[in-house]
Amino acid sequence: xxxxxxxxxxxxxxxxxxxxxxxxxxxxxxxxxxxxxxxxxxxxxxxxxxxxxxxxxxxxxxxxxxxxxxxxxxxxxxxxxxxxxxxxxxxxxxxxxxxxxxxxxxxxxxxxxxxxxxxxxxxxxxxxxxxxxxxxxxxxxxxxxxxxxxxxxxxxxxxxxxxxxxxxxxxxxxxxxxxxxxxxxxxxxxxxxxxxxxxxxxxxxxxxxxxxxxxxxxxxxxxxxxxxxxxxxxxxxxxxxxxxxxxxxxxxxxxxxxxxxxxxxxxxxxxxxxxxxxxxxxxxxxxxxxxxxxxxxxxxxxxxxxxxxxxxxxxxxxxxxxxxxxxxxxxxxxxxxxxxxxxxxxxxxxxxxxxxxxxxxxxxxxxxxxxxxxxxxxxxxxxxxxxxxxxxxxxxxxxxxxxxxxxxxxxxxxxxxxxxxxxxxxxxxxxxxxxxxxxxxxxxxxxxxxxxxxxxxxxxxxxxxx
Amino acid sequence: xxxxxxxxxxxxxxxxxxxxxxxxxxxxxxxxxxxxxxxxxxxxxxxxxxxxxxxxxxxxxxxxxx
Numbered sequence: 001x002x003x004x005x006x007x008x009x010x011x012x013x014x015x016x017x018x019x020x021x022x023x024x025x026x027x028x029x030x031x032x033x034x035x036x037x038x039x040x041x042x043x044x045x046x047x048x049x050x051x052x053x054x055x056x057x058x059x060x061x062x063x064x065x066x067x068x069x070x071x072x073x074x075x076x077x078x079x080x081x082x083x084x085x086x087x088x089x090x091x092x093x094x095x096x097x098x099x100x101x102x103x104x105x106x107x108x109x110x111x112x113x114x115x116x117x118x119x120x121x122x123x124x125x126x127x128x129x130x131x132x133x134x135x136x137x138x139x140x141x142x143x144x145x146x147x148x149x150x151x152x153x154x155x156x157x158x159x160x161x162x163x164x165x166x167x168x169x170x171x172x173x174x175x176x177x178x179x180x181x182x183x184x185x186x187x188x189x190x191x192x193x194x195x196x197x198x199x200x201x202x203x204x205x206x207x208x209x210x211x212x213x214x215x216x217x218x219x220x221x222x223x224x225x226x227x228x229x230x231x232x233x234x235x236x237x238x239x240x241x242x243x244x245x246x247x248x249x250x251x252x253x254x255x256x257x258x259x260x261x262x263x264x265x266x267x268x269x270x271x272x273x274x275x276x277x278x279x280x281x282x283x284x285x286x287x288x289x290x291x292x293x294x295x296x297x298x299x300x301x302x303x304x305x306x307x308x309x310x311x312x313x314x315x316x317x318x319x320x321x322x323x324x325x326x327x328x329x330x331x332x333x334x335x336x337x338x339x340x341x342x343x344x345x346x347x348x349x350x351x352x353x354x355x356x357x358x359x360x361x362x363x364x365x366x367x368x369x370x371x372x373x374x375x376x377x378x379x380x381x382x383x384x385x386x387x388x389x390x391x392x393x394x395x396x397x398x399x400x401x402x403x404x405x406x407x408x409x410x411x412x413x414x415x416x417x418x419x420x421x422x423x424x425x426x427x428x429x430x431x432x433x434x435x436x437x438x439x440x441x442x443x444x445x446x447x448x449x450x451x452x453x454x455x456x457x458x459x460x461x462x463x464x465x466x
Numbered sequence: 467x468x469x470x471x472x473x474x475x476x477x478x479x480x481x482x483x484x485x486x487x488x489x490x491x492x493x494x495x496x497x498x499x500x501x502x503x504x505x506x507x508x509x510x511x512x513x514x515x516x517x518x519x520x521x522x523x524x525x526x527x528x529x530x531x532x
Contacts, residue, residue, distance in 0.1 A: 209521070209522060235528060238525065295512060297508065298508055298509060298511065298512050301505040301506075301508040301509050302505075302509055304502070304505045305502060305505050305506060305509065308498075308502060316483070316485070319485060320484065320485055320486065323486075323488060323491065324488075331491065331494070332491055332494030332495050332497070332498050333498050335476075335480075335485070335487065335491060335494075335495045335498075336476070336494075336495045336496075336498035336499045336502060337498075337502075338480075338483060338485055339475070339476055339479040339480060339483070339485075339495075339499065340499075340502055340506075341506075344502065344505075344506040344509070346520060347506070347509050347510065347514070348506075348509050349520035349521045349522065350514050350518045350519065350520050350521070351509050351512050351514065352520075352521040353518065353519055353520060353521040354512065354514060354518050355512075356521065
């Protein structure tokens with residue numbers, strides 16, 4: 001039997017009374033205790049809470065009540081989500097001094113109401129400012145497909161916990177690519193919904209203009225299960241644009257979908273495997289059309305500046321008082337971000353609106369755009385530089401080269417893992433993913449296409465070798 | 467026009483917002499400011515007219531029963 005749980009199948013078993021949530025929790029706790037040291041995914045295991053929630057699920061089943069669509073499904077969240085009674089670290093040593101959260105984050109509460117069982121909090125880059133999860137305070141997160149390699153970030157622990165089979169569903173955040181980058185490098189599915197779709201209440205902000213939250217899973221059915229449970233109206237998140245629940249399904253149906261491959265910015269600046277991944281998906285779909293997302297590189301530059309300024313402003317009190325307590329990887333970026341001329345940031349916000357207007361016109365002609373998710377497979381932990389197109393460039397910031405222009409304008413994206421990365425020629429057969437990008441609020445189209453790609457066998461989560 | 471000097475700028479701008487800058491952190495800060503300057507130069511390449519509004523729009527409130 002595969003060590004990878006299907007959340008949807010597990011919930012069906014528990015709802016039908018054929019399995020006990022309490023037994024599943026004990027299995028997961030034992031597995032995490034035995035194997036977490038390999039990946040360093042969990043920074044906190046909420047065993048008592050998990051046992052209590054599992055017992056409550058089993059009691060409901062015994063009483064003939066339905067605990068919900070995620071009944072007994074073990075889940076965990078990036079450690080920037082509030083968990084009642086747990087200090088929200090956001091990857092920072094500084095936050096160890098903060099009091100425990102008084103309530104669960106909105107999305108944590110949504111999953112609990114759906115019957116999920118919370119196993120704990122997961123490693124990340126400090127304050128979500130990074131693409132690698134080489135956290136100086138809590139240690140680097142290790143990729144299950146090569147333990148000497150990064151998981152990607154900033155939601156590295158969230159991706160690894162799923163890729164390694166510790167839990168079937170996790171939540172992360174994505175400001176510039178922090179769901180899509182680790183999903184690609186760890187070979188699993190990740191969803192960054194439309195900006196404003198899901199409430200961010202109770203999640204530690206990074207750059208509010210771009211902050212999104214979303215799920216990771218090993219298959220499309222589980223990604224849909226999580227996303228459907230997460231949707232809910234929250235008048236307390238001012239960025240949420242509530243449209244009612246718009247459920248998605250993992251039904252492979254792409255009739256009528258107009259699909260194209262992004263060229264220009266998205267066809268350069270990466271290694272061969274990034275483009276081979278996109279071509280493999282395009283070939284499977286019979287897609288030959290190319291489109292240009294205009295000004296994507298400028299959109300990325302704007303996102304870079306706005307992120308620096310907003311992130312730094314959030315942390316200015318601690319940057320003044322205790323800069324030595326920041327991770328060295330983030331400290332100088334935050335300090336510099338606090339000093340940006342207002343003109344740079346305001347011009348970036350105006351460019352963002354102009355870039356969005358141009359990009360949205362593309363969706364008059366196409367429904368889904370395919371683009372690389374990362375410019376290369378997972379680099380080694382500690383690697384600083386990489387050669388791209390004959391130039392040696394810093395490996396870390398470049399990981400977001402294809403994700404930043406998309407989150408800059410809030411488009412929904414599913415990161416889809418290539419099922420057999422060795423067959424498209426990735427180094428050492430390491431995983432890589434593809435971005436499926438749609439117009440705002442069109443997540444359902446992405447799920448239809450993702451399910452189709454899964455059915456074709458071109459996209460699926462590859463199993464780690466060990 | 468003098469060339470942008472990130473280190474000198476950092477020292478002055480930090481003073482303006484009351485941010486003590488450890489000299490040991492200055493090279494990293496200057497490097498990141500230099501990178502930001504290159505990004506800002508890219509942003510400047512797109513001409514924007516006076517009608518081009520910034521992306522975030524303030525919402526005064528939500529209707530009840532929304």
